[in-house]
Amino acid sequence: MAREKTLLRLVACGSVDDGKSTLIGRLLHDLGTIPDDQLEALARDSKNVGTRGGELDYALLVDGLMAEREQGITIDVAYRYFATDTCKFIVADAPGHAQYTRNMVTAASNADVAILLIDARKGMLTQTRRHGFVLSLMGVKQVVLAITKMDLIGYERAAYDKIVADFVAIAGGLDLPRLAAIPVSGVSGDNIASRSAATSWYDGPTLIELLEGAEPRDAFRRDQPLRMAVQSVARPNQDFRGFAGRLSAGSVKPGDTVRVLPSGRTANVARIVTADGELKRAVAGQSVTLTLDAEIDCSRGDVIAAADAPCEIADQFQATIIWMSDTPLYPGRRYALKIGAATANATITDIRHGIDIETFEPTPARQIESNGIAVCNVSLDRAIPFDAFEQNRETGGFILIDPETNETAGAGLIHFALRRSQNVHWQALEIDRDAHAAIKGQRPAILWFTGLSGAGKSTIANMVEKKLHAMGRHTVMLDGDNLRHGLNRDLGFTQADRVENIRRVAEVAKLMADAGLIVLVSFISPFRAEREMARKLAHEGEFFEIFIDAPLAVAEARDVKGLYKKARAGELKNFTGIDSPYEPPEKPEIRIDAAAMSPADAAEKIVAVISAAPR
Amino acid sequence: MASEARLTHLQTLEAESIHILREAAAETQRPVMLYSMGKDSNVLLHLAKKAFFPGALPFPLLHVxxxxxxxxxxxxxxxVAAAHEMIVYRNPDAVAKGVNPFDHGSEAHTNAWxxxxxxxxLSENGFDAAIGGARRDEEKSRAKERIFSLRSEHQRWDPKTQRPELWSLYNTRKRAGESFRVFPLSNWTELDVWHYIEAEKIxxxxxxxxxxxxxxxxxxxxxxxxxxxxRLEKGEKIETRRVRFRTLGCYPLSGAVESEAANVSDIIREIESSRASERQGRLIDADTPSSMEKKKQEGYF
Known part of the structure; x- marks a missing residue:
């Protein structure tokens, strides 16, 4: 046998006495995995407690526990193993009893593929509908419909065709996209490992071939965005901090940007550490330890996700709940909810409706009894990262634990978050400047107007702001005079105070640009060095030095505030242009010739330039 | 075990076992890994080293x-004890009574020791989780064993109170005094174990x-x-045979099979062609009908 096999998880489901145990026993027998001593025990048991009049009773191979041997039923999920040349199968053997829906749900939870058995003599039963529904609910997309006991109806094709058609009719209401059907007999082995001459009208693959053709879940999920629930933080020494977990979806490479949820912080993957050496890539299904290039908070229960396609985050969501406890579920009771490696306290706030698993119709419900299924609203004490179950059962499936008895009381499948605003919770926890800008739909900028007093800076800046506002932009104006009334009122007009004045203005402008705003600064700011300092604080490409260039004579002639007069009279010391120098910009982004251009034209020009500025 | 293509069954099993080991370490207060020197124990130890690489094992080993x-x-x-923290425990009562398989019989011997x-x-050391290498394919009653198997205060196993295990979610809540047996190799078969030993050179x-x-x-x-x-019984005589053991335990209770399989690949070939079940060599299983199920309920691993 080949050593390189694919591992496939198979769930077998059927009704009472439809020959499921016999079929599984047969699979084990035909694939040579039943050892001789167990075969001897089988022969002995077949004579003593068998139901086949002393013939080999394959069912006895799989009905393990004493209690169920006595009762002649399967009371729990059992796991069996067989292998072909290309595949290793793990079979979850789910019982067919109506009261054991919980076992079937459990058995189906990890299945890649299902065998759904129908007794050819009985055709579709109520339980067949239940099984089909549970498979659809649990997201088992690959289903082989095995019509069993064909030997007992003389391998009659018409009966087979009718059962298949009956099932296909109900399957229309279910999500079973990859459905195949096959006539078999567990007792005589028809079409199980080899094609049977008795069903010459069936020209499809054998049961084994159908099963081998299934795809493992991990392969499906590999193309999805990265998901890894962090199981633990490995800190063997001061120099190593790694996050251990198994990828449930997607793939990851060193250098990939990942987002840690629910904090929302991002970092790049530095290394993928395993005992077998560092990996260039890890894929869904692998257990690894990731190290990141930044020291960010990340602990057990967090999810490391693709930065550009993270999980949703919510503390309230709608989910389908399958109840497993003998104590019914009542709204308002508290349970521990476990999802991935995270645990939260949960309350069912509302049972929307029950689901009749025979008709698939909604039913009114005030509580959920054991083996009942209902759509509920769930509220948590904290927000958790998740995906819709439909997309990823590892990040969308949870269990509910009764805090008093510690039993696993129910299982749940998340559909969607109830508070949509919570979906951006991860942004709320670390909103960076990009997020601020994005929510305003604009690019931040600092428009730094410089020029002599009276050159027209404030007039033009006001007009620019009005234009931007009309365009739906979010702006703020920092005016030299206004700031001196508040933030900078402790400053005078000495050289040192002027520098400090500009430093404060530059810092405020930076903060406001970080908040996503377009900041208009209207300051004489006579010194090149201070304007350069302001430019350096700003982000690349966001600082626009706008030189309102008016000759001193023009500015002095306007003298709107009467300041030049006072300065000339010696009443104002250190007045720019009079007894304090103005260093004109050498390479302003925009230069406005205030003598030649009207303020309106100037404003229009400025808006045009900054709108066209490259990103 | 890393590859770009679809994961092989051994890679998938390895990743699942590592996930289980990490869950056991993260969710229990005082876990311990049982070490019996058998092949499954060595595979389990190998997996544990991988699970916590580059760190050391976060739990001691226990040899009963x-x-x-x-x-x-x-x-x-x-x-192994030279490389890892290991507790060797001998039941003081059995030591005092000098319990042995010859005078006391296999059942009493196994029960006492x-x-x-x-x-x-487990109780003297306050361990609340014992990680072991048992597999579901070993014996029929183990087919329904959980991966996290709850044991009562008296360390008894009750098939009726076992918790459903969905997806990769393990309910690790317990009351004071209760404990878990954790089986990371649940889904491995004997053949998987040997293939892995071969691939990983264990x-x-x-x-x-x-x-x-x-x-x-x-x-x-x-x-x-x-x-x-x-001790030889009447008429028995010691001879020399080419034999090997499929499972190991106490030497007076472990049956050997005649075999020419001298290395791992021989063994794999032999298992693939042989149909004799692995536990057949263990004399204790044949004591009474359903004896393993009874032993499990009493607390045998």
Whole structure:
């Protein structure tokens, strides 16, 4: 046998006495995995407690526990193993009893593929509908419909065709996209490992071939965005901090940007550490330890996700709940909810409706009894990262634990978050400047107007702001005079105070640009060095030095505030242009010739330039 | 075990076992890993080293000794104990009474040293999770065993109170006094174990490989006279045969099979062509009908 096999998880489901145990026993027998001593025990048991009049009773191979041997039923999920040349199968053997829906749900939870058995003599039963529904609910997309006991109806094709058609009719209401059907007999082995001459009208693959053709879940999920629930933080020494977990979806490479949820912080993957050496890539299904290039908070229960396609985050969501406890579920009771490696306290706030698993119709419900299924609203004490179950059962499936008895009381499948605003919770926890800008739909900028007093800076800046506002932009104006009334009122007009004045203005402008705003600064700011300092604080490409260039004579002639007069009279010391120098910009982004251009034209020009500025 | 293509079954099993080991370490307060020197134990230890790489194991190893293991097994144990923290526990009652398989019989011997010994070792050390290498394919009653198997205060297993295990979610809540047995190799078969030993070059006790050994025929199998304490019954005589062991335990209770399989790939070939079940060599299973299920309920691993 080949050593390189694919591992496939198979769930077998059927009704009472439809020959499921016999079929599984047969699979084990035909694939040579039943050892001789167990075969001897089988022969002995077949004579003593068998139901086949002393013939080999394959069912006895799989009905393990004493209690169920006595009762002649399967009371729990059992796991069996067989292998072909290309595949290793793990079979979850789910019982067919109506009261054991919980076992079937459990058995189906990890299945890649299902065998759904129908007794050819009985055709579709109520339980067949239940099984089909549970498979659809649990997201088992690959289903082989095995019509069993064909030997007992003389391998009659018409009966087979009718059962298949009956099932296909109900399957229309279910999500079973990859459905195949096959006539078999567990007792005589028809079409199980080899094609049977008795069903010459069936020209499809054998049961084994159908099963081998299934795809493992991990392969499906590999193309999805990265998901890894962090199981633990490995800190063997001061120099190593790694996050251990198994990828449930997607793939990851060193250098990939990942987002840690629910904090929302991002970092790049530095290394993928395993005992077998560092990996260039890890894929869904692998257990690894990731190290990141930044020291960010990340602990057990967090999810490391693709930065550009993270999980949703919510503390309230709608989910389908399958109840497993003998104590019914009542709204308002508290349970521990476990999802991935995270645990939260949960309350069912509302049972929307029950689901009749025979008709698939909604039913009114005030509580959920054991083996009942209902759509509920769930509220948590904290927000958790998740995906819709439909997309990823590892990040969308949870269990509910009764805090008093510690039993696993129910299982749940998340559909969607109830508070949509919570979906951006991860942004709320670390909103960076990009997020601020994005929510305003604009690019931040600092428009730094410089020029002599009276050159027209404030007039033009006001007009620019009005234009931007009309365009739906979010702006703020920092005016030299206004700031001196508040933030900078402790400053005078000495050289040192002027520098400090500009430093404060530059810092405020930076903060406001970080908040996503377009900041208009209207300051004489006579010194090149201070304007350069302001430019350096700003982000690349966001600082626009706008030189309102008016000759001193023009500015002095306007003298709107009467300041030049006072300065000339010696009443104002250190007045720019009079007894304090103005260093004109050498390479302003925009230069406005205030003598030649009207303020309106100037404003229009400025808006045009900054709108066209490259990103 | 890393590859770009679709994961192989061994890669998938390895990743699942590592996930389980990490869950056990993260969610229990005082876990311990049982170490019996058998091939499954060595595979489990290998997986644990991988799970916590580059760190050390976050739990000690525990060997519940019976004083009747093969000498080769003790050599392996001492080698492993030199590299990892290991507790060797011998039930003081069994020591005091000098319990042995010859005077007390296999059932009483196993019960005193292993079942009772394990129970006492776990409770005296306050371990709340014992990680072991049992597999579901070993025996019929184990097919329904959980990966996180809850044990009562008295360390009994109740098939009716076992919790459903969905997806990769394990309910690890328990009351004071209750504990878990954790089985990371649940989904492995004997063949998987040998394929993995071959692929990962894991060292195992040489008794698994065929060699000329001093044996005596008893109860349809070969028992090895591993030291001078071996007692022969009337008419028995020691002969030399090429034998190997499929499972290892106390040497007076472990049956050998005649075999030419001298290395891992021989063994794999032999298992693939042979149909004799692995546990057949264990005399304890044949004591009474459903004896393993009874032993499990009593607390045997």
């Amino acid at each position: 000794d019976t004083t009747w293991k093969f000498r080769d097994m003790y050599a392996m144990r001492d080698k 292993k079942t009772e010994g394990l129970r006492r070792a 060292e195992v006790v040489p008794l698994y490989f065929s060699a000329e050994r001093k044996v005596v025929a008893r109860s349809g199998t070969w028992l090895m006279a591993d030291d001078e304490r071996m």
